[in-house]
Amino acid sequence: MAPDQDHLYRLRNRPFAEKLVDLGFKNITIALASVVAVVLFAILIIVFQGSLEAMGRYGLEFLVTSNWNPVDDEYGAGAAIYGTLLTSLLSLIIAVPLGVGTAIFITENIIPKSIRNLLGLMVELLAAIPSVVLGLWAIFVMEPFIRPALEFLHTAFHWLPMFSTPPMGPGTIPAVLILAVMILPIITAISRDSLNQVPGKLRQAAYGVGTTRWGAIINVILPAAVSGIVGGVMLALGRAMGETMAVTMIIGNSNNFSFSLLAPGNTIAAMLANQFGEADGSQVSSLMYAAFVLIVLTLGVNVMARWLVKRLSLKY
Amino acid sequence: MSFTSSRRTTDGLPDLSYQPRAARNVGSRVLTVVAALFSGIAVLPLVLVLGYVLIKGGSTLGLNLLTELPPPPGLEGGGIANAIVGTMVVTLVAALIAIPVGVGGGIFLAEYSRSGWFAQFIRFGTNVLSGVPSIIAGVFIYGTIVTSRVLFGNAYSALAGGMALAILMLPTVIKTTDEGLKLVPDDLRRAVLGIGASRFVMIAQITLPTAFTPIATGVVLSIARAAGETAPLIFTALFSPYWSDLVSGDGLLAPIASLSVLIYNFAIMPYEFHNQLAWSASFVLVAMILFLNLLSRWLGRFASR
Numbered sequence: 001m002a003p004d005q006d007h008l009y010r011l012r013n014r015p016f017a018e019k020l021v022d023l024g025f026k027n028i029t030i031a032l033a034s035v036v037a038v039v040l041f042a043i044l045i046i047v048f049q050g051s052l053e054a055m056g057r058y059g060l061e062f063l064v065t066s067n068w069n070p071v072d073d074e075y076g077a078g079a080a081i082y083g084t085l086l087t088s089l090l091s092l093i094i095a096v097p098l099g100v101g102t103a104i105f106i107t108e109n110i111i112p113k114s115i116r117n118l119l120g121l122m123v124e125l126l127a128a129i130p131s132v133v134l135g136l137w138a139i140f141v142m143e144p145f146i147r148p149a150l151e152f153l154h155t156a157f158h159w160l161p162m163f164s165t166p167p168m169g170p171g172t173i174p175a176v177l178i179l180a181v182m183i184l185p186i187i188t189a190i191s192r193d194s195l196n197q198v199p200g201k202l203r204q205a206a207y208g209v210g211t212t213r214w215g216a217i218i219n220v221i222l223p224a225a226v227s228g229i230v231g232g233v234m235l236a237l238g239r240a241m242g243e244t245m246a247v248t249m250i251i252g253n254s255n256n257f258s259f260s261l262l263a264p265g266n267t268i269a270a271m272l273a274n275q276f277g278e279a280d281g282s283q284v285s286s287l288m289y290a291a292f293v294l295i296v297l298t299l300g301v302n303v304m305a306r307w308l309v310k311r312l313s314l315k316y
Numbered sequence: 317m318s319f320t321s322s323r324r325t326t327d328g329l330p331d332l333s334y335q336p337r338a339a340r341n342v343g344s345r346v347l348t349v350v351a352a353l354f355s356g357i358a359v360l361p362l363v364l365v366l367g368y369v370l371i372k373g374g375s376t377l378g379l380n381l382l383t384e385l386p387p388p389p390g391l392e393g394g395g396i397a398n399a400i401v402g403t404m405v406v407t408l409v410a411a412l413i414a415i416p417v418g419v420g421g422g423i424f425l426a427e428y429s430r431s432g433w434f435a436q437f438i439r440f441g442t443n444v445l446s447g448v449p450s451i452i453a454g455v456f457i458y459g460t461i462v463t464s465r466v467l468f469g470n471a472y473s474a475l476a477g478g479m480a481l482a483i484l485m486l487p488t489v490i491k492t493t494d495e496g497l498k499l500v501p502d503d504l505r506r507a508v509l510g511i512g513a514s515r516f517v518m519i520a521q522i523t524l525p526t527a528f529t530p531i532a533t534g535v536v537l538s539i540a541r542a543a544g545e546t547a548p549l550i551f552t553a554l555f556s557p558y559w560s561d562l563v564s565g566d567g568l569l570a571p572i573a574s575l576s577v578l579i580y581n582f583a584i585m586p587y588e589f590h591n592q593l594a595w596s597a598s599f600v601l602v603a604m605i606l607f608l609n610l611l612s613r614w615l616g617r618f619a620s621r
Contacts, residue, residue, distance in 0.1 A: 012512075014514065018514055019514075021514070021516050022514045022515055022516045025515075025516040025519070026424075026428055026515070026516075028420060029420045029421065029423045029424035029427075029428060030424055030428070030434075031420075032416070032417050032418075032420030032421045032424065033420070033421035033424040033425060033434075033435075033438045033490075034438070035417050035421065035486070036421060036438055036441045036442050036445055036486065036487070036490065037437065037438060037441045039445065039483060039486070040441050040444060040445050040448075042456070042460070043448065043452060043453075043456045046456055046459040046460055047452070047455060047456065047459065050459055097354065098354045098357055098358050099358065101350065101351045101354030101355065101358075102351070102354050102355040102358040104351050105351040105352055105354065105355040106355065108351075110348055110351070110352075111352075119355055119358075119359060122359040122362050122363075123358055123359060123362070125362060125606065125609065126358075126359070126361060126362040126365075128540060128541075128544075128605055128606065128609050129362070129365055129366075129544075129602060129605070130543075130544025130545070130546065130576055130601060130602070130605065131544075131546065131547075132544070132546040132576045132579045132580050132583075132598075133365065133369065133544070133579065133598045133601065133602060134361075134365060135579075135580070135583065136579055136583045136594055136595065136598055137364070137365045137368055137369070139583055139584075140368075140372075140583075140591070140595075141364070141368050181361045184358055184361075188358065212340050212341060212343070212344040213344050213348070214343065214344040214347040214348070215340065215344070217347075235447070238447050239447075241449070242448070242449020242450065242451065242452070243449070244449065244450060244451040244546070244547035245546045245547055245576075245580060248580075249580065249583060249584065269449060269451045269547070272451050272454075272455060273451055273547055273550060276454075276455065276458065276550075276551045277550060277551040277554075287455075288455070288459070291451075291452060291455045294449060294451075294452065295448065295449075295452055298447055298448065298449055299444060299447065299448075301447075302443070302444060302447035303444075306443070
């Protein structure tokens with residue numbers, strides 16, 4: 001060993017500056033990570049604080065009364081809360097069979113892989129279309145197209161409270177349909193992922209004992225994937241509750257409570273989008289109260305989704 | 317040996333051939349057709365929406381659309397140029413906030429504390445934040461930034477709109493950074509630390525560059541999502557029928573136009589020309605977003621090579 005290479009083999013202490021950079025970087029990432037928590041708590045605190053005045057004035061009655069009258073300063077979000085729950089649940093009823101059916105169709109070996117990939121890509125691209133564009137389409141294309149069908153429902157079934165009012169354009173049913181379009185990609189994507197994760201052994205065993213394709217799907221594959229599918233459906237429910245633009249543009253934004261699905265309705269998110277810009281005084285506080293209700297609903301659904309996924313997941 | 321099957325071949329042996337008329341096989345075929353039908357219905361909206369946007373929006377695409385300001389209500393002629401610029405500005409502001417914060421947070425989760433209580437808490441918070449409706453982000457920024465006029469006395473501003481969008485981008489960026497860094501093999505980390513590099517050097521020169529593609533894919537997707545968002549902008553960035561003064565920077569502190577808010581405002585106006593502008597804006601917006609989506613897909617394919 002040459003003496004001039006001696007320094008290469010000596011243990012070196014890290015210089016102070018290098019340690020400082022290392023420690024500083026770690027602390028910066030900690031600070032950046034905590035931004036998430038800060039924003040989350042700030043959202044809860046700001047909205048809660050903003051709604052305190054309305055909470056004090058109306059209490060829980062706010063949740064069930066549905067008069068919304070800025071002139072008399074009387075507020076109740078009953079119609080909007082009912083609309084939020086109704087539209088999101090009805091859209092789930094439409095979107096779940098379609099989404100899960102599509103997911104099965106593009107994960108099972110029914111048609112060539114290239115066509116399946118194309119279908120999957122198209123459903124993913126549907127998720128990329130902005131909701132305001134879907135709203136525009138709903139106003140000018142979808143609603144005029146389905147109007148005759150809605151009119152038929154009214155003339156044939158007007159004795160049912162669901163169809164008791166004549167369709168006037170914007171209404172609950174068009175909003176439900178466009179919501180179903182919006183949550184379909186979520187349900188399909190998550191169902192597809194969880195179906196893909198079912199071990200091949202299960203499928204082979206099912207075919208091995210002589211079942212048909214759908215015998216295997218219904219009795220073996222779907223139960224194995226149910227935790228992921230339920231999680232996806234719950235996430236979709238949360239998304240449907242908070243979805244704003246397309247619903248605002250097509251639901252009609254009426255705060256009059258009506259059982260009729262053909263009448264204009266409202267949701268919390270639509271109400272916020274419509275009124276927040278020009279609200280002042282106690283209307284802002286009431287809107288904040290409604291926003292707080294929406295946060296509680298969506299967070300509740302999301303946390304429940306995670307809990308359900310944990311409960312239902314099968315161990316192989 | 318006994319067979320329960322009642323079908324026999326002429327030799328008296330059990331018939332194991334496929335029975336197309338057996339109830340279970342008919343049922344299976346019916347369900348296959350139903351599933352095919354469902355996937356047809358599922359892709360129908362995409363085809364219809366894209367078709368209408370292409371026909372109604374693409375038909376009026378011209379140079380004046382891309383260079384002129386929108387007309388006042390009731391008048392005709394003009395374009396959506398300021399909204400195109402505005403969407404880019406607001407999205408850029410959002411990206412400049414969300415990318416450093418999100419990538420930094422993701423680095424903490426993946427490199428410093430994979431399973432500590434704080435990291436678990438942040439992961440939970442990220443999931444919760446990604447479930448917060450987009451309109452709530454708008455309400456939050458309205459309550460903190462707009463009403464308090466904290467940005468040099470300005471209420472509605474492009475910066476406020478960008479912040480609202482950043483809240484929506486943040487969870488996606490954190491998640492993709494976290495997942496991307498986790499894909500980097502631990503052998504690389506041990507090798508780098510083993511030859512005496514510090515953690516900072518390891519992250520900055522080895523793991524982050526290795527995980528660049530998955531992170532970039534996620535970031536591009538989150539930008540595409542933010543560009544199409546409307547709800548957080550309608551009462552933070554508001555709208556403006558004029559050009560934003562971007563040269564001096566004052567435009568960032570004033571209300572700014574954006575394609576998505578333009579679509580919303582013009583779609584519910586009773587003037588046919590403005591409705592037509594909304595379709596044109598949809599065309600431009602959808603084209604921008606689909607381009608970003610294809611870019612992220614291309615990035616992903618680039619990585620798998």
